[in-house]
Amino acid sequence: MIRAKAPLRVSFAGGGTDVPPFPAVEGGLVLSATINRYAYGALRPRTDNQIGVESVDFGMSVNYEHDDDLAFDGKLDLVKAAIRKLGRGGYDLFLHSNAPPGSGLGSSSAVMVTLIGLLREFHREPLTDYEVAHLAYQLEREDLGIKGGLQDQYAAAFGGFNFIEFEGDRVIVNPLRISADVMHELEHNMLLCYTGKTRSGDHIIEDQTKRYEGGEERALEGLRSGKALAVEMKNALLNRRLNEFGDLLGTAWEEKKKMSPRIANDFINELYETARDHGALGGKVTGAGGGGYMLFYCPFQRKHHVANALIALGGEVTEFEFTPEGLTTWSIHE
Numbered sequence: 001m002i003r004a005k006a007p008l009r010v011s012f013a014g015g016g017t018d019v020p021p022f023p024a025v026e027g028g029l030v031l032s033a034t035i036n037r038y039a040y041g042a043l044r045p046r047t048d049n050q051i052g053v054e055s056v057d058f059g060m061s062v063n064y065e066h067d068d069d070l071a072f073d074g075k076l077d078l079v080k081a082a083i084r085k086l087g088r089g090g091y092d093l094f095l096h097s098n099a100p101p102g103s104g105l106g107s108s109s110a111v112m113v114t115l116i117g118l119l120r121e122f123h124r125e126p127l128t129d130y131e132v133a134h135l136a137y138q139l140e141r142e143d144l145g146i147k148g149g150l151q152d153q154y155a156a157a158f159g160g161f162n163f164i165e166f167e168g169d170r171v172i173v174n175p176l177r178i179s180a181d182v183m184h185e186l187e188h189n190m191l192l193c194y195t196g197k198t199r200s201g202d203h204i205i206e207d208q209t210k211r212y213e214g215g216e217e218r219a220l221e222g223l224r225s226g227k228a229l230a231v232e233m234k235n236a237l238l239n240r241r242l243n244e245f246g247d248l249l250g251t252a253w254e255e256k257k258k259m260s261p262r263i264a265n266d267f268i269n270e271l272y273e274t275a276r277d278h279g280a281l282g283g284k285v286t287g288a289g290g291g292g293y294m295l296f297y298c299p300f301q302r303k304h305h306v307a308n309a310l311i312a313l314g315g316e317v318t319e320f321e322f323t324p325e326g327l328t329t330w331s332i333h334e
Contacts, residue, residue, distance in 0.1 A: 018149030104287025106152030159326030222258030246297030250282025263289030
């Protein structure tokens with residue numbers, strides 16, 4: 001039995017600058033960190049060359065014959081894309097994650113990275129972390145045509161706090177040496193709030209890209225400011241200026257909203273303003289927007305007030321911890 005897990009992530013600044021064509025034209029920068037929420041997978045070999053797949057997240061179980069064409073039809077396409085690329089064989093796959101699809105925590109990319117990890121071990125493919133992340137990007141964005149950027153695949157593969165540079169076809173993952181006391185203080189002061197599933201019909205990524213390609217000044221300003229804020233927030237973290245980091249989280253949100261009017265909605269705006277009114281220094285959505293999770297930074301003595309106010313509005317509040325590990329695989333004998 002081969003097992004694997006890949007972490008989900010929170011994005012602090014620069015999200016959107018990793019979405020083509022911006023990286024090729026101006027270069028993107030993203031500051032993010034992985035948390036103790038995971039996409040999990042298991043692979044059990046079988047002798048009949050059939051493939052069984054059970055997905056807890058989608059409540060679906062299917063079986064494929066060895067000669068099925070595995071056409072993309074909206075049902076477990078992530079799994080089919082990975083199998084088509086990395087090769088078949090007889091095995092059962094079991095998949096589940098700690099966050100629902102559309103959560104804004106990069107869960108679909110973490111699932112893809114987990115799948116690649118399982119099949120890499122099964123087929124004994126010598127793939128590096130960079131190769132795993134790049135392959136996950138290709139399968140999601142190119143083969144399946146799922147709109148989005150590059151950051152999620154690299155965060156899931158590498159893990160930890162990373163300052164990631166995107167320059168055309170080149171990606172550079174710069175791990176940050178965040179001290180244990182700074183990490184604990186961040187965990188002490190931060191909250192995640194689930195606002196509801198992101199609606200794929202909002203086409204936020206497409207709208208953002210259209211505005212950038214059309215030269216809309218407000219969208220350009222938001223993207224360029226996001227890059228600058230990724231640098232500022234990295235420096236604040238490394239220099240232990242955590243209140244400044246919390247303030248900049250709010251600035252990053254104001255700049256992110258400039259990329260598309262679909263990123264925020266009335267409920268998200270109400271949650272944000274309520275959190276600020278009750279003491280949060282700053283916050284932002286953790287993904288493309290329109291729903292999913294919001295991340296807030298609060299002085300610890302105000303954190304419970306912020307949490308209670310968000311819950312009263314219908315938000316689902318949770319705490320979390322950071323994790324330094326990316327994709328992890330191991331084997332057991334039953």
